[in-house]
Amino acid sequence: MNKTKIKYLKKIKGIFLGLGIFGLLLLNSCGSSEIKETTAVVELVDLVYPLLDTENSRWFFFSSASRPFGMVNLSPDTQVGGAWGSGYRYKTDTIKGFSHIHAWQLSGLSVMPVAINNDNRKTIYTDFYSKFNHETEEVSPGYHQVFLDRSQTKVELTSTKRVGFHRYNFLEEKQKAILFSLNGKLGPCIITDGKLIKTGDYELSGELVNAPTIRRPKPTKVFFSVQLNTKVKAVTKDTETGNYLIDLSDDKAEVLMKVAISYTSVKNASENMKAELDHWDFDTVIKESRTEWNEMLGRIKVEGNSETAQRRFYTDLWHGLQGRRTINDANGAYPDNTGDAFRIGQLPVDANGKPLFNHYNTDAFWGAQWTINTLWGLVYPEIMDEFVNSLMQYYKDGGIVPRGPSGGNYTYVMTGSSATPFMVSAIQKGIVTDNLEGIYQALKKTHMPGGIMEKAGYEHKTSLGGGLKYYLEIGYVPYPIPEGKFGHHQDGASLTMEYAYQDFTLAQLAKKLGHKEDYEYFLKRSTNYKNTFDTASGWMRPREVNGKWHGDLDPYMYETGFNESNGAQSTWFVPHDLAGLADLMGGKEKAIAQLNTQFKTAEKIGFTSGSSHDRELHPEYRRIPINYGNQPSMQTAQIFNQLGRPDLAQFWTRKVVKSVFSGLGPNTGFNGDEDQGLMGSLSVLLKVGLFQMNGGTEKNPEYQIGSPIFDKVTVQLNPDYYKGKEFVIETKNNSEENFYIKDVKLNNQSIDNLNISHEDIINGGSLVLEMTNTLSE
Template sequence: MKNNIVAIASVLLVTFSCKSDKKEIANVDKNKPTDYASLVYPQLDTENSRWFFFSSACRPFGMVNLSPDNEIDGAWGSGYRYITDTIKGFSHIHGWQISGVSVMPVTLSDDNTKTVFKDFYSKFSHGNEVVTPGYHSLEVERYHVKTELTSTTRVGFHKYTFPENTKSAVLFNLNTVLGPSDNANGELRQINDKEFAGSVVATPTHRRPKALKIFFKIELNASVNTLQKDEETGNYLMHFNNLKEPLLMKVAISYTSEDNAQLNLKTELPHWDFETVVQDSKDHWNSLLSRIKVEGNTEKQQRRFYTDLWHALQGRRIINDVNGAYPDNTGAEFKIGQLPLNTSGKPKFNHYNSDALWGAQWTLNTLWGLAYPDIYEEFAMSFLQYYKDGGLVPRGPSGGNYTYVMTGAPATPFFVSAIQKGILKENLEDIYDALKKNHLEGGIMEKAGYEHKTNIGGGLDFYMEKGFVPHPNPKGKFGGHQDGAGLTLEYAYQDWTLAQLALKLNKSEDYNYFLRRSKNYATLLNEEGWMQAKNVDGKWQANYSPYTYEEGFIESNGAQSTWFVPHDYDGLAELMGGKKEAVEKLNKQFEQAEQLNFTSGTSHASELHPEYRKIPINYGNQPSIQTAFIFNKLGRPDLTQYWSRKVASKVFGGLSPSTGYNGDEDQGLMGSLAVLLKIGLFQVNGGTEENPEYQIGSPIFDKVTIQLHPDYYSGETLEIRMINNSDSNVLVKKATFNDNLLTDFKVSHKDLTTGGIFQFIMQDKNE
């Protein structure tokens, strides 16, 4: 709630300590506090969710993200799945390639005492379930146990109400497949009748090549009668005497040591007041969700908006302890790293586990850069910590190590945007050197997806020599996503962003070199105006169709990827015959895509469907999510307004477990995209040029108020006011910013962050 923001500053410092001496953002409206967390619908799209998608009893970016699991075999199609009615445990870690510490409350009888270690799953009903950010409650029907969950950043807090006169127990399922990896070598030992400690190993995966040990510390409010170990499964059962009061259990985790798990517990949760933690968690969420206030439209669309915003603030998980210790797996041997501390002895920033920043240029760069620059800075500092430890700025780290998830060097536009917006101001020369390393031999560009042991699959040598990455790679198969045309387009854009930083730092030779490389996209545009792969001899791909999926293009087809030139739409249009021809081509693609609701089905798996994979624009995955705003760059802002509003409605308008993101919601990327579409602000090139510009779309709400962080921006608030807004009035008849007419439907970052008021007068597309 807005009037609680200052009061809970101490809570925020636990999680976001990068700027621990900075003031909190001012409240927008102190007289009408709003519980934004209550508007969030956590079960959105949970029929299609993957391991790290769903969250409930967790804090923003929490190390602990405690929730029930009803599918556990595999990263995709696992975790909390709405249509599966069986609970298989409540686990504490749902991260990118990490899982761990699954528990289950049970009751014992003569019938199940000998079988409970293998047969403990239970039915549950959504009718007895309550899910809100920071809290999850349901009944484990088999045992009639009311289960309630909440957490701090690093400590899971359980409340179990057992039936009277039953033999109560808690099963620790420490040796099991759990989402993306096996949990193995699980151990639990008793310290006293109310305290326990243990560990479990998250075994290596195809994506995370090294094992990760997870330590945990447990405290209970009731005495354990017996700790039983099952030799066959290696799992444990805590037996209790007849419990007359609810059982409370704290489970703190650490990736470094048992002592640090204990420290996390004592620091974050020294008391036993369950309801206070639930309220603190809600306050924590509200402090962040309230930075963007929307008014108007329907209650359903407001709920969907805050659900999107909630997704944009989670998924990527903290891995350091409260004292700054963190797992460093970047070298040959595991080490415990130490983050720098401020004068109060707290970490200057947190360290993160993160899926790739692939597509972040159109999502996190803009949303975090606008409303959450403190979070943006902290993630950048975390990625630089990986560079200090392992020598490379990562694409997506897991378990304290590189995973080489996806392709290219997507951290480059992420950092360049932060620098151009003034979020990162210090050590720019060092940051440039770190980013540049990834664009040359020995850098991360050379590695294809999950290519851990070689530097060949990315085809960077061909790109530098020939101006394109051939498809197929004549040297062989070394990793995933070795789609040469897609790699070429990605490298060219990222080279352009690095060139902008070189220009800022007066590195003229580097600027000219990377600017030349950024033109390499043009080598792949065929006579029909489609991007098309070439083989190593420079010959066009045989039997080519722009609608063939993943044949030269990464998680996309040629039609979608033709527009992956975020840095040079003027140049692309010229190659297509002019802006008029480019507009006609793109508009036709949107008309065709609308017939399939702009996505390849309702889940990532549907992209391979014979019909869905032919869609010319796909808003279910990252490669073409910028396309509606390209019209702005081509002189047709009306088409940006028209199509972006259509996409916001058809792709990101639902509010049910069966749909939501219609594809691949990679840890807040699509949630961020939905927010940007609905507030009508976007950055086609990821905000990477000097004084970045925002393209204006068609906001769906009558009023949007964005709080601007006082430690980064001079303005207090940014308001967007809509006149005559409706589902049919989607075109902007007149646009002003601080009473200045906007004829080109764009505004600079400097102007925007000084605060002020947009006013849009809307009209029907037929007027």
């Protein structure tokens, strides 16, 4: 067991897990090895293990000193090059800066406290990295502390939503300074045109540019405003690197620095600081951040199982609220890059000048139908509401509902119209009730020529890679696309299946709003998945434009007609018509047998394609029949529910949870592509025993009841959206061996199936599951 994990376990050792229970905590005092014994309330934020999977983290994900969905995502960077393998990487023992933006295709504003003398003043711009030790590191949601060996500086970080807050203690008597790295490679971006000026004895301001990337086609400016509690003696620019050294006076033993950012102007960055951080009380900001995270995590309370299981659960839940970032200022100004020229947009505000919703930077909603659709829709409906409004703001500005916007612009990341199931789910759950016709018309446009559905991954200048015209004319997207290569992910079989599912979800909204012809039209389109099914082999297969199957049959060939998957994994991507898929396979019994065999094979290598997303191309791992490390097959265990074998769903879900989602260390966690909280969200849902195969897109959406790993789960319902106060799931005789559901009672009434409606849940009540270890009991 690594030393950091031992230290973290010692921190909460001896505490009986549960809210409001007092115990003795062994806490390391800051900057000292002295151990203090104190009485404290156990808070959920202390159960989160932020270092989970940090050996495999990617740029936009790990962010310690951050608020939920914060514009500022402040944390140390140990690797600074590339979207993958950058940011905070646990195994790298050198800190290369503390940057404020870790977002989808955005980075920026890296700073580093340094100690200056005559020997290093000229070289500091290129020679400033520092070793650190995990033994002196403390991390929790909203806070990060490290000790820089080189400058002998204790660094503490926290933040508000739009302001990063730094506290530095320089232990050696050297000239104090801060290096601002405003140019060069940082995460997925090249940072250019960095500028910094002194605007007062204690103040600085500046800007920088995120140069275009293959995914984000336009530059994005970041503006910032800085305040310090000690005087700025000098600001020196290095002509070679374009970076800046800030010399500080020696009148303060403890240096505090506030850094506010904006994507619209320096003035708005300054206004963000005034609105959110008009004082210098660092510890108060930490407490406020803890309070906010505790409130969010406390929406679900779990009891029972082990200490490790509970800690992993709240870490997963924390992940479900990570990665996607606010881009609007406190006054509602936001960057709009959807047109020919950049402009500053303005969100609608209330009587107090507060925006009615926030605007977001976000990776695609690809796979969200099985993750945040359910988690946010049930537990955080206000977030789902905001995101729908944000997506519609992009539509109003640029005429297209985005898949994954960055910097106020479209990126065309991934494929299809993955926002459709998300937005339809919000409407069917009663979260979004206004402008339903406007939303429908926007989504309808998205599904037709001229919308985002016809663009393949990162296809900025054409609309051919998605093959939508073929889908409409011949009923499937061919592989390869006859016109050639225009974007990533031009995998025809996957595109056909994805479009079909999304058409089904749009048909449900058309039906709700009384558009009968549209309903029938999109419902018919949703059957196009059948045109990629090879009845002779029992697998989905890529098909060429002339109708012939592409190549020799190999259901394990990775990314040959299948997007980030193989044919075995993607064959089951028919969430809207599993009965129809089973008919194609020769009936439910044959479908069950085929899927069960796939699980047995996948179990041998842990249900994932290796330990990280980039290992999916490995010759061994790419041939796995089910991969719980990526989105295309993360719903497969729940398919057994739809085929009449919930016992197999319970059996395999428990095995997947144990193998994939039970680790608690830097080198494990999600074993694949943790796309901005999707895997964390999936883990939460599997562990509480609720899932939605359709992504919650049908009328009064249905939840499939799974096998919870806890004795009791209490979901606090948001009173602004739902009638009930809470929904409680209790299990009797639950254990690692007793994972089968023997009996089900909803509000003390026995029910015959393992389905429950959204209305049943949001009205409040209880679900009691009696568990057993055999089917015959």
